[in-house]
Amino acid sequence: MKRSILKVHPHDNVVVALTDLKKGETVQDNGQSYTLYDDVPAKHKFTETALKAGEPITMYGVLVGKAKQDLPAGARIGTDNVQHAASGFQLAPQRKTAWHQPDIAHWKDRTFLGYHRADGTVGTGNYWLVIPMVFCENRNVEVLKEALTDALGYGRPKKYADFAKQLATQFQQGASKESIIETIYTENETASQQARVFPNVDGIKFLTHEGGCGGIRQDAQTLCGLLAGYITHANVAGATVLSLGCQNAQITMLQDEIKKRSPNFSKPLYILDQQSIGTEQAMVSAAIKQTFAGLIEANSLTRQPTPLSKLTIGLECGGSDGFSGISANPAIGYTSDLLVALGGSVILAEFPELCGVEQEMSDRCVQETDALRFIQLMRTYEQRAEDAGSGFDMNPSPGNIKDGLITDAIKSAGAAKKGGTSPVVEVLDYPQQVKKPGLNLLCTPGNDVESTTAEVGAGATIVLFTTGLGTPTGNPVSPVIKLSSNTKLFQKMPDIIDINTGTIIDGDETIQQAGERILEHVIQVASGTLPAKSVLNGQDDFIPWKRGVSL
Template sequence: MEGITLREDIAAKHKYAARDFGVGELVTMYGVIVGRTTQPISAGALVHTHNLKHEAASFEGKRSDYVWTPPDVSAWKNRTFKGFKRADSVSGTANYWIVIPLVFCENRNLGFMREALTRSLGYARSSPYESFAQTLVEKHRRGESLETELEDGLFAAPRPLFPNVDGVKFLEHGLGCGGTRQDAQALVQLLAGYIAHSNVAGATILSLGCQHAQVSLLQEALSRLYPRYNKPLHIFEQQKSTSERDMMARAIKTTFEGVKKANDQVREACPLSDLIVGVECGGSDGFSGVSANPVIGHTADLLSALGGAPVLSEFPELCGVEQSLSDRCTTPELADKFVSLMRAYEGAAKACNSGFDANPSPGNIRDGLITDAIKSAGAAKKGGTAPVVDVLDYSEPILKHGGLTLYCTPGNDVESTTAIAGGGCNLILFSTGLGTPTGNPVCPTLKISTNTSLMQRMGDILDFNTGPVITGEQTVPQMGESLLEMCIATASGEYVPKAVALGQDDFLPWKRGVSL
């Protein structure tokens, strides 16, 4: 390729034209259409929002056959991870008890249970900020200057009474009533996924009694979607109790007994094919599609070849790559389902006078992702190259292994991670170019940095650096293999992700309106 002389200063991560463009010409990147010019652009000039608008290629169902050459996985053929074997599902990478309100009216009682159980069971994490604030209080009382330094270090590790249980997690939310019946159905299906999750040993449910999200709806969703479910499930309905104090005493005692029983489970050797790994991105930048996402994609391909189940979500961030994903589907029916979900989602956005083109955030745009198609073309690389073996709507259980699953979620980071964990992911790989603390209550989430500068600044919340791909020190396959090793260590409890260590338990159900 001939050299191109830049016509202006162009910051790292941003784009320049590889040739001269006239007004109204289509622009491609990563081999797909990513926009249309609104002004003439000379070769070597900056391409940005002032001269490019979003545009994506049309798509339909499966047009062509797809042939995949799997990567060599002989080095991992006989490998296992140390997980928690479940009789009703794949093995878990962690062992939690969960407490869930069926409706926001029970959040106060959920808070009381959190206060009562977290410290008494030894799961509280001492925050360095708490000791810092206490130092300020003591200095104030003594009439001293408030000048002081915050000590380095993460939250102090918990010292649980039951060491084989990783924690009791409280899934507070603002739904369950006041919306449509469809909202209630979507919520109970999501909650059923968390109750049946391979990382969950048992669950305590708090219900008021009169809400749309009825106990019967939850039980029906659990039996329909997870017919093999056989773990402890304890339900407490306030309007059927003699008093709030009575209900809370019974709920706390029952939860304590459940955690005690769950402590009998220990980690055992489990096949790597039991790993269901969600691939996610948030706070993306212009390097995301060059380093972190392709690295995650290679790890996803290794998992597919090993019989595992990588899962690609965030449908607004697949705009422009629909045809290539449709062609990767193993059957025309899967491709048709994907096309139908994409068109229905975009139609709902347009009905609200919006669209997928509104997805990129101000931070995305500042760091080079100037159209949704550019963002999507890079984001899709997280899914690797394996065939698409399943296409699922929100809150459907993930069942197919040995290839990629497409999972309909919003582009909103936490709504999406909440969804794929509820679908069954027992590990999440989350790329970021700007930095984000996102985590999940029951699914260990590894944060993957796109560049070394970010890792140096925010290493306290990030886990893995793909910056060496940018500098040429390592290749994408080399880093993908290293990331697979970190996945195995995390699934075995040998590496604790920063989000877990910091107690970053983000949980945000999707109220099926427009969320980009």
């Protein structure tokens, strides 16, 4: 029988409603009975016992808030009666790096089909990049996109343009506003794509941005580090870079950042400087010719069998709900543990969403220096937010709150489950690159696209992205696999969600079973045999973080 409630941790004093509960209803779990003082919608929490004003609220075994007023047993908690609170943290005298490794017997000889690079990394895709050094070159990038995309067979069916033409025809034929609004969209089944000129190149990606000049010089250095992370990325075959010439983000700065990440860099890289070349025609025609030459070289690569240890997985969440921390996040946490046990790398980011679990994460750092670095990064980040008149307590979005994540500590304690239980092998600051197998912490905002952009820049060749409310976020070069925390969302948005972990809430699957199913899915996506929905939808989100306050 499906459970109606869940007490996540033995030390918790709140209980999660798995279904809508009514005031006065009595529910049971593990031999314990609870009578509801309020209506409690699914995903929300209610008090296990009566609490006095100021008493702590505990969930996932950690402090997540304090009661603003006296609360009876069975009371629904919300922003009206609970305020954010989190435990302090400091460097512990001993590391806590012991963990129970999952059984990997089934996986140790498994492989995926990847693109092998000269530096020893292996990609799950094979892309060519066109990148501006500064926003002044965005228009030239768009001109190249217009010239190359359809001509080389990378264009997408213009199904909505066909729909707009249909409405225009109806209007020209005298249709009323009301009849046009009532027109039902039907997908054009006859739409087809041109065959690719370069079948072994998955796409040409055009990364426009608003940086490279203005701001402070550190912004330019950080941007060059991020762009270098993409150029040296295992999923990237080569790049065409457009420079104006006078911007803060100089070509030499980018070249230095590339050398930091790949001392023996050997991919084709074409750099064009507009102020040196002259006219737009000369600039764009040269870029087209050089890009075409690079694509010929990139097309010579084919997928080869590769051990799973060569995978680097980014762990992300966005549009989270009250089920995220008990279904989707722990499920990919188990996938993370499997991959770490196999010798692969995983990246846990979104530092504002590690608020309240800092002690656990710092204790899990193998090296004391990394524990200290994590503590320093977290304290500096929160102080900057407070100096700007904000704070981590303002991180939950209206959607988070509406669906049960009423304090940042509740959101964070559930978000941290994405990282599984393995030790932290290194703490990285944005935009550093992952170098070690195992669990890596990367300082990024909680903002979905900024964080995903950063994880891929750090080397993630696939991103596992959990959501309870739904989000179309993707990335230009790495597949972003979307996982729903609840079955209702999976059924509502099948065009953007790849995997349903609501099966855990429904009682049809354990966290371990879901984690293994996710890894099977990852292998197919990594091999190019199963496209992620974000790739099918052409969701190429790319937003560099300017290191300002972004939660």
